[in-house]
Amino acid sequence: MKWETIPLGPLQTNCYVLYNDNQEAVIIDPGGDAEYLQQWLENRNLHPAAILLTHAHFDHIGAVEQIRQTFDIDVYLHEKEREWLTDPEKNGAALFLGDSTISSAEADHHINQEGELVVGPFTFQVYETPGHSPGSISFYHPESETVFSGDVLFSGGIGRTDLPGGNHDELLKVIHDKLLELPEDTYVACGHGPYTTIHAEMDSNPFLNGF
Structure with missing residues (x-):
């Protein structure tokens, strides 16, 4: 099982593609540049099973509709x-x-609680992690x-909390x-910037020290 990072869209948001040896994949947060992402997937002969969204800010959803339909x-x-x-x-x-053009049709599945999420051959544990936005979830x-x-x-760092629905204390x-x-030793695949680990953030993240 592998994943790769593809920065996409106006803010170069990290899109992640998780895939297995059978070339089955899930796409997490396709933020834009749909044609590029489509070509990237086709060049690797990957077969997406679903799109998972950690939240629905514009920079995480720009390619959703085209990739969903394709x-x-x-x-x-x-x-x-x-x-x-x-x-x-x-x-x-x-x-x-x-x-006013960054939008899509509604999601096909609306998550309303924590727990196991099975998508094709992939099994995730969903955590509700609001604070950056009210519906933020981590997979x-x-x-x-x-x-x-x-x-x-x-x-x-941590997510900004000055946007509508943000809450700093809740996020922490x-x-x-x-x-x-x-x-x-869990890898943290972040929405922007490099990946990290839980251990590294526990040890050195200035926003978390002393919380």
């Missing part, structure tokens, strides 16, 4: 951001880019020892209570 796959998103995919005002595209994949955290936890609490409880 590969005829379902989209998973938290229930609290159900309307964000369809509304550039809610997903931030209109506010930050002046662009922990034990087989690859990776948590796909979106904009919750970064290498040496869910990082401490949920993500830092994962095995210390």
